[in-house]
Amino acid sequence: MPRRTVEKVEAELAEFLAENAPELGDRLPPERELAARLRCSRETLRKSLDNLEKRGDIWRHVGQGTFRGPRPRYLPTRETLLVEGATPPDLMRARLVLEPQVAAEAARRVDKPDVTHLWSLVAAGRIAKDRSDAEQADDAFHRAMAQATRNPVLIGFLNYLSGARRRATWQRQWDRTYRRLGVDEFRTLHSDQHGRVVEAVAAADPEAASSAMVEHLNTIMSAMSRD
DSSP states (O other), X not given: OOOOOHHHHHHHHHHHHHHHOOSTTOBOOOHHHHHHHHTOOHHHHHHHHHHHHHHXXXXXXXXXXXXXXXXXXXXXXXXXXXXXXXXXXXXXXXHHHHHHHHHHHXXXXXXXXXXXXXXXXXXXXXXXXXXXXXXXXHHHHHHHHHHTTTOHHHHHHHHHHHHHTTSHHHHHHHHHHHHHXXXXXXIIXXXXXXXXXXXXXXXXXXXXXXXXXXXXXXXHHXXXXXX
């Protein structure tokens, strides 16, 4: 079967919906049947369906099928779609809700090896060569703070936020911000703020750790909001 583009299949899917599933809630044929009708691979079909779902043209439920129209409000939204739709301000507000509490919990649970590791990550941030290095150092620091809590739920939440930071919308905003600020801003101010969080965690001071994390995240949010 010759390989067909996602764009072509997506356009034909839209025509198929108009002709064969015109009403909200109409159920689409199974993927195997759709792929055969559209003469495309299952992989190409799924990418096309993903795009239609993001636009609200269809919704899918595991074990039930694919349906015409936006997902009913009473049904949960798939996590991947939530992340795709998140704006940088959405993500930063979520971080402000969660990460100060993570830092406070780390201060309650941290041990000496954790502190040593966190200081090593602060040091790594100070020698970041470029924006990519800076982003990797920042991500590693915030993940390590969650790991210091020894709470798998908090670690999972931080990993989820870390995944969201790899999405294109966030990445473009991050790149614009640090093109303007320069990597020196990360090596100095942001690394200094990371250091203040570690100082509070090492001192087993949850309130100071939370406050230091709030200051750090507000600095990032302010810088990104100017772009």
